[in-house]
Every structure is written in C-alpha cells, then in structure tokens.
Amino acid sequence: MILSKLLFRLGLCAALFLVSCQSPNIRREKAGHLLIVGGGLDDDLRGVYECFLKLASAKGKPRVLIATAATEQGAEVKSEIVGKTSALRAWSPDVQVGVITRETSTEETVEAIDNATGILFTGGSQARIIQRYRPNERETPEWHAMKRLLARGGVIAGCSAGDAMMGEFMVLHGDNTGALVAPAMPKDETVVDFKMSHGMALLPWAISESHFFERDRLARLVVMLESAGNRLGIGVGEDAAVHVDLATGDLIGLTPADSLLVDASHLETEGQMRSGLRARLVRQGDRICLRRLLDKKPPPPTAKPPDTPSTIHITSPGQNRQLALWRLFMNARRPGSGVWEMHFKEGWKLQAWPDNKRWVAFEVSPE
Known part of the structure; x- marks a missing residue:
C-alpha cells in the first residue's frame, strides 16, 4: 500500500512537471502583483496610486523604489524622481521612497530591491530597462531580486516604457504598417520597420503595449503576438491601468479609462491580413482570469456578417x-x-x- 501510494505521488509529480515544461506561457507564480500603466501617470490618478501603495504595504510600512532606467539622463530623471516622490507622499505621507538609476551599482540595486515592497518604473525607452536589467535574456542579480520581491508578495508597477517591458517579449520600434508588412522575430536584424526584443519576463501570460488607443497600436500588438507565439495581449491606454494578480492570474481594470485584451488563439494570416482575432474592453472593475483563458482554447470567433460596414x-x-x-x-x-x-x-x-x-x-x- 505504501509503495503504491509512493508510486502514485511520483507519477503525479512527473505529470505536473511535464505539464509545466510543455506550457511555458501558463506557468504559475507564487505571489506578487503587477500594475501596468499605459502612459501619462498623472499625480491625481488616485485609483492607481492607492492600489500601488495598498499592495506595497500589505505586510507593513510601504518601502518603494522609483526605477528610472528607462528615462533619459539629466533634468528629465530629476523631474521624474521629484514628481513621483511627491505623488506617492501625497497619497501616503509615511511611505519610504528610494531611487535606483542606471548608474546604481549591482550591489546597491540588489540591496535596495531586497529591502523594498514595491518598485515603480518611470517612462522613456524600454530598451534601456532591458539593457540594464536583462540584457540578452541574461538573468542578472537585479532581475532575480525583482523576482524575489514578487515572490514575497510585492508589487512592480510600470508606466509607458515600464508597461511595454513587462512580458517575455516587447516591441523596440515600428508602427502598425511596418509590423503588418514586415513582422520581425527578436533575432532578425534585417528588418528595420518593426523590431521586437525580449522583455523583462515579469508578466507570464501576455504581451503588454502602452499608449494603446492614442497611438492606434492594435495592428502592432497583433503582429507581436503572431511573431512571439503568444495568445494574449494587453493594450493599455494613457490614463489607464490594469492590475495583474500573479497568484490568481486575474487581470483587473483599475481606471475609468479602458484597456483592451486581445486573444489571438485563432489567428490566421493571409498575405498581410490578420483575421480570426477577438478582443474585449477591460473596464474599471472588470476581472478576467488570464490563466483560465489559456487553460482552455475558446471556440473560433463569430464569422463576419455580410453587412455594409x-x-x-x-x-x-x-x-x-x-x-x-x-x-x-x-x-x-x-x-x-x-x-x-x-x-x-x-x-x-x-x-x-x-x-x-x-x-x-x-x-x-x-x-
């Protein structure tokens, strides 16, 4: 009896191991939270700041780091630090605020992250974030420290470039037309109209896009999903934000401004046309389980009606x-x-x- 139970448990463990290896996009995180802000994080976006500070103080006094790796050096960095510090303290006067920049040493950065309960990435260029913390997919000490922060229930927020870098893949440059005409895989150096790269791999179930509605980035996101082999994409507009609970896989709308969840499960490509796509607006208070969406492939989208558009x-x-x-x-x-x-x-x-x-x-x- 004991031997049979042992064999059963070993078999179960082996099966779970195989499932986890065969489904990299559905891997399960222990805990932690992501706040994805499309751009234009104004000081009066109360819902975003309150959610960020609440998550950062779940286990005590909030200790927040402002990460400026994406932002151009000089006066712009100083402006971001002053502005974000003032905003955080306006909503939580006792919050501890520190700063990590591209120039902060590895030792100092790791120590700061290990003592933090939350990180807020400012906007700029997502390429700078990757070059500093995950170059060529290398798991740096800083990246491991961020993963530890999430594993202990912390929160990482990103605005604009800090939005775009969240997934396993991200866009470096390119517009919708360039993406539709010449989609590029991450290691393709020949295509200049559209370029992807590996991201920070903090968001396990989707690719995220910033400034989504304002810059009409829907087609670009579709091609990103096609090139990366991902099923789900999250387009977040300016003044919009979503919360991703890594423990449950829930995507939660935070703001009056909407975001868009795109499902490419049935994506078909014919020439430069992409069809078989679905999407839904993520409105304030909406809760959608990304994990559940990926666990079961949905039926194909409804056929296009013969109506005049x-x-x-x-x-x-x-x-x-x-x-x-x-x-x-x-x-x-x-x-x-x-x-x-x-x-x-x-x-x-x-x-x-x-x-x-x-x-x-x-x-x-x-x-």
Whole structure:
C-alpha cells in the first residue's frame, strides 16, 4: 500500500512537471502583483496610486523604489524622481521612497530591491530597462531580486516604457504598417520597420503595449503576438491601468479609462491580413482570469456578417484620437450592431463585429 501510494505521488509529480515544461506561457507564480500603466501617470490618478501603495504595504510600512532606467539622463530623471516622490507622499505621507538609476551599482540595486515592497518604473525607452536589467535574456542579480520581491508578495508597477517591458517579449520600434508588412522575430536584424526584443519576463501570460488607443497600436500588438507565439495581449491606454494578480492570474481594470485584451488563439494570416482575432474592453472593475483563458482554447470567433460596414472616423487634428479606436470597440461589442470599420492614415484598415458576450471579433490589414 505504501509503495503504491509512493508510486502514485511520483507519477503525479512527473505529470505536473511535464505539464509545466510543455506550457511555458501558463506557468504559475507564487505571489506578487503587477500594475501596468499605459502612459501619462498623472499625480491625481488616485485609483492607481492607492492600489500601488495598498499592495506595497500589505505586510507593513510601504518601502518603494522609483526605477528610472528607462528615462533619459539629466533634468528629465530629476523631474521624474521629484514628481513621483511627491505623488506617492501625497497619497501616503509615511511611505519610504528610494531611487535606483542606471548608474546604481549591482550591489546597491540588489540591496535596495531586497529591502523594498514595491518598485515603480518611470517612462522613456524600454530598451534601456532591458539593457540594464536583462540584457540578452541574461538573468542578472537585479532581475532575480525583482523576482524575489514578487515572490514575497510585492508589487512592480510600470508606466509607458515600464508597461511595454513587462512580458517575455516587447516591441523596440515600428508602427502598425511596418509590423503588418514586415513582422520581425527578436533575432532578425534585417528588418528595420518593426523590431521586437525580449522583455523583462515579469508578466507570464501576455504581451503588454502602452499608449494603446492614442497611438492606434492594435495592428502592432497583433503582429507581436503572431511573431512571439503568444495568445494574449494587453493594450493599455494613457490614463489607464490594469492590475495583474500573479497568484490568481486575474487581470483587473483599475481606471475609468479602458484597456483592451486581445486573444489571438485563432489567428490566421493571409498575405498581410490578420483575421480570426477577438478582443474585449477591460473596464474599471472588470476581472478576467488570464490563466483560465489559456487553460482552455475558446471556440473560433463569430464569422463576419455580410453587412455594409459602418465607418468610425478618426477625429480631426487637435482632438483626442483615443476616442476613435475606443469608439469602434464600444460600438462593435453591442449584439446585432453589424460590422464597424476604421481607416488609418498610416495605410491600414480595421473591421470589427460582435462576438460572444462582451467580446468583439476583428481583422486587420493594410489598405
């Protein structure tokens, strides 16, 4: 009996090991939290700061680090440090605030992270973050310290570049048209219109994009998912933020400004067209389990209706361009609303129509 139980347990452990090896995108984290901010983290975004400080103080007094690796050196770094420190102390007067820059030594950086309960990455260039903390996918002492912070229940937040670097892969440069015409794998040095790289690998289930609605980055995100072999992408707009609970896999909308969750499970490529795609808006208070989405492949999206598309026009210069792409998904999520279409001056087109429940089916292509 004892031997049979032992063999059963060994078999179970072996099965779990095989599952974990065969499903790298669904690996399970012990604990920790990510706050992904699309850009424009103003001092009055109360929901973001309150969530960040609450998570950072879960086990006592919050000890926060401002990480400026992405930000250009000089006056801009000083401005970020002063601004973010003032904002944090406005919402939590007793918070301890430290700073780590690109020039901070490895020893000092590791010690600071090991004593922290939260890190806030400022904006700038995500390439600078990777060059400093995970160059060529190398697991540096600083990167291990960040993973330890998450494992003990801490929080890492990133704004703009700090958003884009969260996943296993990230974009370095390129627009939607360049991505659709010439998708590039991370090690392809020949393509200049669109370039990807390995990210910080803090977010296990998805690729994240910043400034999403304002810069119309939907097609670029789709090509990133295709090139990296990921199923899920999170596009976060300016003044928008989502919370990812690494213990549960939940994606939670934090702000009145929306984000977009893209599912490429049934992605099909024909020439430069990408179809078979689904998306849903992530609104304030929404809770979506990324882990559960990846555990079971959904059915294919609803076929495109034969309707004549209704056009969403991009707003004129000087107006908020966020409204156009966002309006399209708001309209297309209504059952029976037909096909909605946008034409972008960069030379690509988007068509979307209602799918099941809150989801929208869509396709993207060059004009």
